[in-house]
Amino acid sequence: MRLAWFCFLSQLNKLLLPKIHRRPDLNRLKGWEKAIVGWKMWVTYRRLDAESAQEVQATEMAAKTSKG
Secondary structure, three states: OOHHHHHHHHHHHHOOOOOOOOOOOHHHOHHHHHHHHHHHHHHHHHHHHHHHHHHHHHHHHHHHHHHO
C-alpha cells in the first residue's frame, strides 16, 4: 500500500511539476522552486525506502517458505 502511494505521487510529480534539476545553478532558485525540489526529494526517498522494505519482506518470506 505504501509503495503504491509513493509510486502514484512520483508519477504525479513527473506529470505536473516542472523539471528544475535542469537549471545550471541550483543555488539561485527561488523559494517556491526550492520547495518543489524538496518535495520531489522527499517523495523519491520515501519511494526508495518503500521499495527496499518490500524487497526485504519478500526475501524474508522466501527464506521462511524454503525452511518449512
